[in-house]
Amino acid sequence: MTEMSTESKIDSLITKKLCKIVGEKNATDMKHIRYAYSYDLSFVKPKLPDYVVMPTSVEQVQKIMEFANQEKISVTPFTAGTNIGGLCIPENGGILLDMKRMNNIIRIDEESHYTIIEPGVSHAKLASALAKYNLRWSWPVGPPSASVSSNAICHGIGGLSARYGLNSEEITSMEVVLPTGELVRVGSCAIQEDAWHSCLPLPRMDGLFTGWLGTTGIITKIGLRVHPVPPILKVFTASTQTLGHMASYLRTLGNYEICDDLTGVSWWLSQVPIPYPYKPKPDDAPEWISFATTFSWTEKEKQAREEIWRMVVDEETKNGSSLKETVYPEEALKARTQLPSQIVGSTKNYTKQAGAGISWPGTFTPLNKWEPVYDEWKKILTARNLSPSVRVTNYRGVHYGMLRAMIPFPKKDPASIENARQAIVECLKVDLDNGGIPYKPPVDFGVEINKRAHPGYVELLKRTKNMLDPNNIMNTGKLAL
Amino acid sequence: MKWDIPSLEELEDAVWKCTACGNCKTAYDFGPPPTYGEICPAGVEFGFDGNMASKGKIAFARGILDGQLTWTQDFVDAIYKCTICGGCQNQCELDHKPVIPEIIESMRRKAVKDGVGPMPTQKVIAQSMRSYNNPYQGPRRVRTDWTRPFKKAKNPIKNIMKKNAPILFYVGCTGAFNLPVRNFPVATASIFQKLGLDFGILGENEICCGSTAMRLGDVDEFKRVAETNMKTFKDLKDNHGVETIVTSCAGCYRAMKKDYSLAAEYEDCMDGLKIIHTTDFLFNYFKEGKIKFTKEVPWKVTYHDPCHTGRHLIDFDIDEDGSRQWKGSYLGKSEDNCLYDIPREMLKAIPGIDFREMGRIRSNSYCCGGGGGVMTGYGDWAAKNAGLRIQEGLDTGAEQMVSICPFCHYNLNEGSKRIKSDMKVYDLVELIDMAL
Ligand SMILES: Cc1cc2nc3c(=O)[nH]c(=O)nc-3n(C[C@H](O)[C@H](O)[C@H](O)COP(=O)(O)OP(=O)(O)OC[C@H]3O[C@@H](n4cnc5c(N)ncnc54)[C@H](O)[C@@H]3O)c2cc1C
Ligand code: SF4
Ligand code: SF4
Numbered sequence: 001m002t003e004m005s006t007e008s009k010i011d012s013l014i015t016k017k018l019c020k021i022v023g024e025k026n027a028t029d030m031k032h033i034r035y036a037y038s039y040d041l042s043f044v045k046p047k048l049p050d051y052v053v054m055p056t057s058v059e060q061v062q063k064i065m066e067f068a069n070q071e072k073i074s075v076t077p078f079t080a081g082t083n084i085g086g087l088c089i090p091e092n093g094g095i096l097l098d099m100k101r102m103n104n105i106i107r108i109d110e111e112s113h114y115t116i117i118e119p120g121v122s123h124a125k126l127a128s129a130l131a132k133y134n135l136r137w138s139w140p141v142g143p144p145s146a147s148v149s150s151n152a153i154c155h156g157i158g159g160l161s162a163r164y165g166l167n168s169e170e171i172t173s174m175e176v177v178l179p180t181g182e183l184v185r186v187g188s189c190a191i192q193e194d195a196w197h198s199c200l201p202l203p204r205m206d207g208l209f210t211g212w213l214g215t216t217g218i219i220t221k222i223g224l225r226v227h228p229v230p231p232i233l234k235v236f237t238a239s240t241q242t243l244g245h246m247a248s249y250l251r252t253l254g255n256y257e258i259c260d261d262l263t264g265v266s267w268w269l270s271q272v273p274i275p276y277p278y279k280p281k282p283d284d285a286p287e288w289i290s291f292a293t294t295f296s297w298t299e300k301e302k303q304a305r306e307e308i309w310r311m312v313v314d315e316e317t318k319n320g321s322s323l324k325e326t327v328y329p330e331e332a333l334k335a336r337t338q339l340p341s342q343i344v345g346s347t348k349n350y351t352k353q354a355g356a357g358i359s360w361p362g363t364f365t366p367l368n369k370w371e372p373v374y375d376e377w378k379k380i381l382t383a384r385n386l387s388p389s390v391r392v393t394n395y396r397g398v399h400y401g402m403l404r405a406m407i408p409f410p411k412k413d414p415a416s417i418e419n420a421r422q423a424i425v426e427c428l429k430v431d432l433d434n435g436g437i438p439y440k441p442p443v444d445f446g447v448e449i450n451k452r453a454h455p456g457y458v459e460l461l462k463r464t465k466n467m468l469d470p471n472n473i474m475n476t477g478k479l480a481l
Numbered sequence: 482m483k484w485d486i487p488s489l490e491e492l493e494d495a496v497w498k499c500t501a502c503g504n505c506k507t508a509y510d511f512g513p514p515p516t517y518g519e520i521c522p523a524g525v526e527f528g529f530d531g532n533m534a535s536k537g538k539i540a541f542a543r544g545i546l547d548g549q550l551t552w553t554q555d556f557v558d559a560i561y562k563c564t565i566c567g568g569c570q571n572q573c574e575l576d577h578k579p580v581i582p583e584i585i586e587s588m589r590r591k592a593v594k595d596g597v598g599p600m601p602t603q604k605v606i607a608q609s610m611r612s613y614n615n616p617y618q619g620p621r622r623v624r625t626d627w628t629r630p631f632k633k634a635k636n637p638i639k640n641i642m643k644k645n646a647p648i649l650f651y652v653g654c655t656g657a658f659n660l661p662v663r664n665f666p667v668a669t670a671s672i673f674q675k676l677g678l679d680f681g682i683l684g685e686n687e688i689c690c691g692s693t694a695m696r697l698g699d700v701d702e703f704k705r706v707a708e709t710n711m712k713t714f715k716d717l718k719d720n721h722g723v724e725t726i727v728t729s730c731a732g733c734y735r736a737m738k739k740d741y742s743l744a745a746e747y748e749d750c751m752d753g754l755k756i757i758h759t760t761d762f763l764f765n766y767f768k769e770g771k772i773k774f775t776k777e778v779p780w781k782v783t784y785h786d787p788c789h790t791g792r793h794l795i796d797f798d799i800d801e802d803g804s805r806q807w808k809g810s811y812l813g814k815s816e817d818n819c820l821y822d823i824p825r826e827m828l829k830a831i832p833g834i835d836f837r838e839m840g841r842i843r844s845n846s847y848c849c850g851g852g853g854g855v856m857t858g859y860g861d862w863a864a865k866n867a868g869l870r871i872q873e874g875l876d877t878g879a880e881q882m883v884s885i886c887p888f889c890h891y892n893l894n895e896g897s898k899r900i901k902s903d904m905k906v907y908d909l910v911e912l913i914d915m916a917l
Contacts, residue, residue, distance in 0.1 A: 032556040036531030036540035124509035128517040144509040338511045346504035348574035412497035
């Protein structure tokens with residue numbers, strides 16, 4: 001059963017004003033429509049927005065923000081709401097700004113390899129458009145119907161993250177409506193209207209709008225770097241008995257910078273779906289399995305990659321690693337290489353057994369801390385009858401990467417939700433204490449982060465937020481400040 | 482008769498399997514090359530997440546079940562703004578996938594039971610069903626108007642109640658009463674005669690299959706006609722030599738194959754009777770070389786897959802006893818019963834046909850927008866949506882759109898008129914008849 005906070009008051013005059021801005025069909029305060037935006041996949045407690053608005057133009061977004069700012073109404077932007085962190089659940093009610101109708105691919109520059117898109121463009125739409133030019137983006141293993149720009153501004157990761165880093169590192173320019181309604185641009189498009197190729201060498205003002213626990217402006221256009229698709233795919237798969245051995249292998253291989261994706265998954269995550277409740281791993285199965293995805297232009301290039309990979313395996317084996325060449329389960333491998341994936345996006349691989357819920361302690365953690373953190377996580381999770389379904393992934397090089405446990409739970413049962421929530425928060429504390437930092441975090445995590453933060457950092461956050469959003473209308477309550 | 486038609490409450494466990502991932506909102510396939518398309522007519526038109534795909538419909542179901550949502554006029558309206566096309570269902574991979582249309586229809590059943598559904602315009606259908614045994618307010622005697630040319634040509638069609646025949650051609654209400662699509666029963670009967678088949682019709686005794694009532698949640702009305710039909714079919718089988726029921730209507734076909742099977746007496750009534758869609762039925766003759774096309778049809782055509790002869794006939798593999806994964810787990814699907822290749826194969830075999838394929842086809846076909854009571858309840862939206870589909874057909878360079886469902890046929894025609902296109906819509910049987 002869903003617990004729901006009590007409703008705040010709907011003001012029909014506000015609805016009327018919003019209808020005037022976006023048209024009768026695109027703004028509403030009807031409860032059944034609001035209800036569908038009140039929850040997501042995560043453990044975050046459902047909350048109802050008071051109004052839902054679907055703008056179709058930049059001018060409309062500006063007018064909505066001007067009005068909301070004037071009336072001090074909270075605004076929570078939304079594209080597909082699949083962030084797994086409750087980020088689109090309106091903590092403070094107010095306007096749910098559904099951006100899905102602004103979904104034009106404005107440009108694909110096939111020469112300079114960047115695209116300009118609106119926030120409602122989904123991975124599915126961009127994938128089919130880019131394929132015509134043999135181009136790709138670093139596709140996440142999420143729902144193809146989710147937004148590319150939201151993924152980028154939330155430091156999303158994808159199938160090219162070992163090579164190019166986070167998807168936010170691919171941002172080349174942005175057009176943003178501030179919480180006060182003004183239109184701003186960052187990156188090259190700020191200097192020359194039609195130049196969307198790069199955020200540099202200007203100050204990285206895109207940081208004002210990326211990676212915040214609650215976004216700080218409404219993105220209306222974004223420029224993103226895209227990349228050519230070499231024709232030859234070769235995936236190296238290997239297993240180890242421990243995460244220590246896996247981390248060492250990923251580090252050594254990562255040093256050669258030959259992979260697009262360099263990921264290790266625990267046995268529990270390699271199962272389709274993740275076992276719920278926890279079930280022990282068979283004794284003869286390795287605990288860690290890795291896939292290293294490479295793309296080559298020629299057979300010779302592929303052979304050179306194979307040679308390097310063999311060298312790495314030999315080196316690791318010589319050093320006493322339990323590393324073995326292995327076969328990655330076919331369905332799971334497809335899910336990692338055929339992206340975006342409708343099958344994985346539908347959450348089958350993760351939640352099918354548990355029923356409806358997933359959350360994660362998702363973190364950016366230095367490679368040398370993966371093993372100690374994982375050992376603790378395993379204790380925490382198994383004690384709560386949850387599978388330690390953990391993923392590690394290198395981000396551009398070897399200094400840090402993703403450490404994340406995907407935790408399914410049945411949404412029908414409040415006790416199970418709470419069990420998962422507590423486990424995840426406990427895991428997170430362990431990671432924070434080891435220097436890791438959670439990404440796309442719900443407010444519960446934000447509190448833990450800010451508790452540990454340098455006071456100067458928190459103060460700077462507050463000042464920046466205040467400068468951008470003097471009435472604190474955007475994503476109210478999300479920053480846990 | 483005893484029926485096993487689930488209530489929303491009985492489907493609660495399934496409702497709680499939905500993760501709200503929103504995968505159901507678009508049809509996407511990795512390929513290569515990757516293909517993408519909008520799949521939900523309701524989402525395309527109304528846009529809010531609640532209106533869109535099974536994500537939205539299941540949110541409504543969840544809201545009702547957890548007591549957050551109570552009926553308002555707008556809420557009932559939102560529940561009926563869905564063609565029950567199953568486009569969303571085809572995208573989902575979780576355990577509730579097989580029952581997604583049932584979840585949507587169970588909300589409608591609840592609305593009807595609670596006295597708030599269906600929508601006023603759709604209530605006309607229920608009234609018509611009660612008064613005329615068809616949803617078109619068509620007097621009984623009009624049902625056989627389409628047979629007049631046969632009588633005139635001295636090739637009258639048998640009334641199966643009077644003269645036995647092994648094949649019953651179950652015409653369906655749309656073909657019988659809906660003027661713009663009346664040529665399709667004519668073409669069907671004409672082909673049957675050209676093939677020398679011994680067949681008959683129920684004529685004025687034919688009554689609605691109940692599909693529309695079922696889709697609207699009017700379960701009592703559905704049961705009434707379904708029970709009468711099953712008894713009639715049993716009688717035809719036992720006393721009039723009928724072995725096969727052929728229907729050209731995708732809605733009737735789905736109702737008889739799937740909806741009727743929810744009755745405990747289904748096997749008793751229908752065992753030994755083959756129910757087959759005209760396209761499938763004719764394909765057997767085609768394979769045996771008995772259908773020989775002698776005339777050219779020099780047209781540029783595209784083909785629209787109706788939901789009811791397509792993804793509604795997908796068989797889901799469910800772990801019933803828990804021996805393979807867990808009890809109730811959805812394991813996979815089979816499209817073997819979907820009429821995808823058969824109509825295409827026959828169409829392409831017609832001399833002169835220049836076949837063009839649209840982007841959204843087969844299980845990811847984009848619904849015409851007419852199903853689930855939408856054509857009656859929201860005619861303007863239905864035609865608008867059909868216009869989108871027609872445009873997709875036009876974009877292939879096709880000049881004619883062919884389908885195998887009179888409902889789609891009618892609505893696509895409306896769509897074509899609405900966007901002022903020259904695209905003409907035909908039933909496959911019309912082309913076959915022309916080419917024979
Ligand atoms: C099964 C599964 C697997 C996933 N795997 C991955 C993965 O591998 N990598 C990954 O990065 N993510 C993953 N995700 C998370 C998510 O699907 C993606 O990051 C996705 O691209 C987010 O898009 P969305 O449209 O759902 O964003 P939303 O959830 O709608 O929005 C995300 C955030 O952006 C804000 N926002 C939305 N639009 C705007 C706007 N125009 N301006 C300002 N702020 C805005 C929202 O308020 C919210 O804070 C996964 C999710 C699922 C369910
Ligand atoms: S119906 Fe299926 S695909 Fe749609 S949101 Fe629910 S789980 Fe996802
Ligand atoms: S059944 Fe069709 S119209 Fe209804 S929600 Fe699903 S895709 Fe949309």
